[in-house]
Amino acid sequence: MKNVLITGGAGFIGSNFIRYLLEQDLDVCIFNLDLLTYAGSLENLTDLPDSDRHHFIKGDICDRELVDKIFTENFISLVVHFAAESHVDRSILGPEEFIRTNIQGTFSLLEAVRKHWQDSNNEIRQDVHFHHISTDEVYGSLAPEEAAFSELTPVAPNSPYAASKAASDHLVRAYYHTYGLPVTITNCSNNYGPNQFPEKLIPLIIINAWEGKPLPIYGDGQQIRDWLYVEDHCRAIWSVIQKGKQGEIYNVGGNNQPTNLEIVNQICSVLDMKLPESQHTPHFELVQHVKDRPGHDRRYAMNIQKIKNDLDWEPAVSLEEGLQKTVTWYLNHPDWIEKIRKQQDYQSWVKNNYQGRDQQ
Numbered sequence: 001m002k003n004v005l006i007t008g009g010a011g012f013i014g015s016n017f018i019r020y021l022l023e024q025d026l027d028v029c030i031f032n033l034d035l036l037t038y039a040g041s042l043e044n045l046t047d048l049p050d051s052d053r054h055h056f057i058k059g060d061i062c063d064r065e066l067v068d069k070i071f072t073e074n075f076i077s078l079v080v081h082f083a084a085e086s087h088v089d090r091s092i093l094g095p096e097e098f099i100r101t102n103i104q105g106t107f108s109l110l111e112a113v114r115k116h117w118q119d120s121n122n123e124i125r126q127d128v129h130f131h132h133i134s135t136d137e138v139y140g141s142l143a144p145e146e147a148a149f150s151e152l153t154p155v156a157p158n159s160p161y162a163a164s165k166a167a168s169d170h171l172v173r174a175y176y177h178t179y180g181l182p183v184t185i186t187n188c189s190n191n192y193g194p195n196q197f198p199e200k201l202i203p204l205i206i207i208n209a210w211e212g213k214p215l216p217i218y219g220d221g222q223q224i225r226d227w228l229y230v231e232d233h234c235r236a237i238w239s240v241i242q243k244g245k246q247g248e249i250y251n252v253g254g255n256n257q258p259t260n261l262e263i264v265n266q267i268c269s270v271l272d273m274k275l276p277e278s279q280h281t282p283h284f285e286l287v288q289h290v291k292d293r294p295g296h297d298r299r300y301a302m303n304i305q306k307i308k309n310d311l312d313w314e315p316a317v318s319l320e321e322g323l324q325k326t327v328t329w330y331l332n333h334p335d336w337i338e339k340i341r342k343q344q345d346y347q348s349w350v351k352n353n354y355q356g357r358d359q360q
């Protein structure tokens with residue numbers, strides 16, 4: 001059995017990844033290190049199958065003493081690094097935490113892994129592997145007809161979030177080239193699915209529409225994202241960990257190119273079908289164009305030929321099916337939504353982010 005350290009496993013993708021590993025009955029014992037910031041919650045980890053194989057540790061990836069202790073006490077061989085500040089709008093209003101967690105935190109973790117790897121006996125040493133989770137946003141923004149991002153596209157991050165992720169990617173790459181630390185990196189497009197914190201577009205729209213609140217669309221709503229259902233992302237990460245080449249980057253994406261307005265329209269149609277009696281049907285009429293995000297990237301698209309050809313991975317869940325599943329999950333989890341909404345931080349976030357954005 002492999003002992004795996006997962007950072008950020010109480011957040012959206014990390015918690016889905018833990019569920020995926022346990023549901024697939026993979027031969028792992030999980031140590032989940034998470035600071036439980038506003039975005040992390042133990043509610044995301046209830047009802048895990050085989051929960052004896054999941055050990056939660058509340059703590060900071062920047063805390064070297066704690067991370068060293070986790071390594072020495074638990075013979076960790078694999079690290080899957082999700083922990084990050086992950087929301088572009090928050091990085092615009094307050095970038096500092098992004099620099100701390102995403103850059104300093106990744107550096108601190110890499111140092112701990114390097115020490116553990118160098119100090120280990122050969123048996124453990126040969127199994128050590130650091131997998132870093134990153135984003136398509138490091139590549140910048142595409143014009144409408146421009147070719148999708150490949151692994152060779154130069155990085156050109158535009159938001160403090162994207163810049164902090166690009167910096168962390170560079171550090172991971174440098175640890176491979178300088179020290180030979182066995183690493184892999186995945187750069188993935190926008191995820192959606194169960195347990196996503198409702199500050200991101202898809203859960204925000206589902207919940208607002210359900211409740212008959214305005215659906216805030218930044219600017220003209222013609223921005224394009226490449227949406228991927230979270231379970232497909234989890235499968236891609238595991239494929240790279242199992243079969244990927246050390247030192248390599250793999251782009252992961254959904255082969256989807258809807259505009260923000262189109263995706264909001266799709267969500268509203270699913271809600272119209274599921275809630276025909278609602279007084280808010282048709283939900284799309286709740287759309288309100290509001291002041292744009294500064295420096296808003298126009299389009300992301302991922303070229304996924306490398307992971308498809310080399311590792312035989314491709315998305316399995318269509319956007320239509322994924323949205324059906326996601327809307328159903330939120331409609332079935334009003335308690336989960338309510339707990340987040342009661343948080344002081346969430347209420348002040350909504351106020352700070354939306355109050356200055358008058359309807360356009």
Ligand code: NAD
Nearest residue numbers: 008010011012013035036037039040060061083084190191
């Ligand atoms: P999230 O914001 O939902 O969760 C982040 C988790 O990290 C939370 O549980 C939080 O408590 C934890 N955390 C934050 N700072 C920490 C610290 N200093 N120490 C320990 N834990 C800490 O994020 P997500 O959407 O699940 O994203 C996970 C990773 O995937 C991030 O690295 C993100 O950049 C990347 N990513 C996200 C997307 C997406 O669409 N959400 C797409 C591509 C890549």
Ligand code: TYD
Nearest residue numbers: 088190199200201202216217218223225260
């Ligand atoms: P988001 O979910 O924040 O992801 P990212 O910025 O990482 O792509 O936003 C997805 C798209 O939706 C992005 O183009 C910004 C837009 N958006 C809105 O139009 N309104 C909103 O209230 C939010 C949160 C996002």
